[in-house]
Amino acid sequence: MDTTITLHVDGEERVLTVDTRTTLLDALRDRLGSTSPKKGCDHGQCGACTVLLDERRVLSCLSLAVAHDGARVTTAAGLAARDELHPVARAVLDHDGLQCGYCTPGQVCSAVGMLAEAGAGWPSHATEDLTAAVELDDAEIRERMSGNLCRCGAYANIVAAIREVSG
Amino acid sequence: MRPFDYERPARASEAVAAVAADPGARFLAGGTNLVDHLKLGVSAPTALVDVRDALDDTVQALGDGGVRIGAGVPNSDLAAHPEIRRRYPVLSAALLAGASGQLRNMATTGGNLLQRTRCVYFQDVTTPCNKREPGSGCSALEGHGRDNAVLGASEFCVATHPSDMAVALCALEARVRVLGPDGERTVPLDHFHRLPGAAPERDTVLSHGDLVTAVELPPPPEAARTAYRKVRERASYAFALVSVAAVVRVRGGRFVDAHIAFGGLAHAPWRARRAEEALRGRPVTEEAFRVAADTELAGARPGRDNAFKVPLAVNTLASVLRELTEEVR
Structure with a gap:
């Protein structure tokens, strides 16, 4: 069944007709040419497809496009302001937080969403006192980023990059 | 993936009527488990009825000192809710032990209860599985059995329930509010999920068209x-x-x-x-x-x-x- 939807992708309004079976990830990549979110596992296990959906980090591979008519989608590419990289993307580069780079856009979107969650005082599994203020130490960053896999194993530098931006 | 219709009613009663009228219809909320099942072929609905507009997504105080959690409350919001963290920390802790930040942002309270087993054979349509295809047999009995159940299993199914949240809700003696074609009812969480017996295809006591609308918690025991x-x-x-x-x-x-x-x-x-x-x-x-x-x-x-x-x-x-x-x- 075809349905016409509107997505606001990285600040641009895009109208498209999708089959109801189309995931948000496939709509972004194959229909709109927004290839910053990556298809890794396509089953919600790797985090490479992470985008910000109305400012919350989500997995676009497990989202049906038709269920997000009217949504604001921000990809890692859209986080950059004009020619300036987003501070999280800049830090990932500065700290060599990547090797092949395939997981990087998902890592960056996830980190941006995660920093907002921590800023709002959300606890994590690594938080000892659930009612205390959040302090983003390495254990917190690792736990909060555990939904983003990096098969090159750049984790140590990804943590360092996020620590720099959060501090 | 089989083609399906999609609708997004504004009210829970409309959603229930839509699913009840169509044996092939399924409710869709966060989609973190169901969309994966569509891809895997584990589930092949003819229609998806999106309930995110229809479900309450707030946490409300109850007159008896307990709380009512709308079925549409995302797992992340529930874990971070100040009253849940302060009065029901075991629930926050359980939610935060599950999934990832992205998945918790998507998954709902009702959907978490209704997520299905991660038994590898249930998710692999090339293998027999009584839960997915009643009567086909249980591959886990003789196959990879590390994750299998050790309590309450049957010769038909040894799957485990994957939720962390539901375990905390069980210890908190939660009640599940259900809206069905014949009206509302309350099911104690302890009786909400079934043991497999001879009908492992049924995870819960719900019937087709029953929609989880809320989870209610009694006041936490004092000084617990x-x-x-x-x-x-x-x-x-x-x-x-x-x-x-x-x-x-x-x-x-x-x-x-x-x-x-x-x-x-x-x-x-x-x-x-x-x-x-x-x-x-x-x-x-x-x-x-x-x-x-x-x-x-x-x-x-x-x-x-x-x-x-x-x-x-x-x-x-x-x-x-x-x-x-x-x-x-």
């Missing part, structure tokens, strides 16, 4: 100490081998009462009533922890690959009880 402990094969982002939710009260060096539930051991969150009974009124001692845990696991029937779950469950419960009573021993 609570914990959620999850044991898994890596530090984060993995399902439980064994988990324990415990709500215990101690006075004068004795257990007043304890509410205990296990995850990872059974087709449903496992309320450990035998262990609770063994603790009631008993002095807080290492022996009491052991006896309680051993009593609960006495009925365990492990298979070839999952015998480790029995001592793991015993030790985990004993460890949780030790931690919760440290100050009073």
Whole structure:
């Protein structure tokens, strides 16, 4: 069944007709040419497809496009302001937080969403006192980023990059 | 993937009517499990009825001191909710032990309860599975059995329920509010998920068209100490081998009462009533922890690959009880 939807992708309004079976990830990549979110596992296990959906980090591979008519989608590419990289993307580069780079856009979107969650005082599994203020130490960053896999194993530098931006 | 219609009604009653009228229709909320099942071919609905506009997504205080959690509340918002963190920390802890930040942002309270087993054979349509295809057989009985249930399983199904949240809700004696074609009803969480028996295709007591609208919690027992402990094969982002939710009260060096539930051991969150009974009124001692845990696991029937779950469950419960009573021993 075809349905016409509107997505606001990285600040641009895009109208498209999708089959109801189309995931948000496939709509972004194959229909709109927004290839910053990556298809890794396509089953919600790797985090490479992470985008910000109305400012919350989500997995676009497990989202049906038709269920997000009217949504604001921000990809890692859209986080950059004009020619300036987003501070999280800049830090990932500065700290060599990547090797092949395939997981990087998902890592960056996830980190941006995660920093907002921590800023709002959300606890994590690594938080000892659930009612205390959040302090983003390495254990917190690792736990909060555990939904983003990096098969090159750049984790140590990804943590360092996020620590720099959060501090 | 089979083509399907999509609709997004504004009211829960409309959503229930839409699904009830179409045997091939399914509710869609966060989609974290269902969309994966569409891709895997585990589920092939003819219509999806999106309930995110229809469901309450707020946490409200109840007159009796408890809370009502709308079925549309995302897992992340529920875990971070100030009242849940302060009064029901075992629920926050359980939610935060599950999935990843992205998935918790998508998944809903109702959907978390209704997520299906991660048994590898259930998710692999090339293999027999009585839960996916009744009568086809159970591949897990003879196959990869590390994750299999050790309590309450049957010759037809040895799957485990994957939720962390539901384990905490079980120990908190939550109630599930359900809207069906014939009206509303309340199901105690302890009776919401089924044991497999001869009908493992049914995870819960719900019928087609029944929609979970809310979860209600009674007021937390006064002066109770609570914990959620999850044991898994890596530090984060993995399902439980064994988990324990415990709500215990101690006075004068004795257990007043304890509410205990296990995850990872059974087709449903496992309320450990035998262990609770063994603790009631008993002095807080290492022996009491052991006896309680051993009593609960006495009925365990492990298979070839999952015998480790029995001592793991015993030790985990004993460890949780030790931690919760440290100050009073």
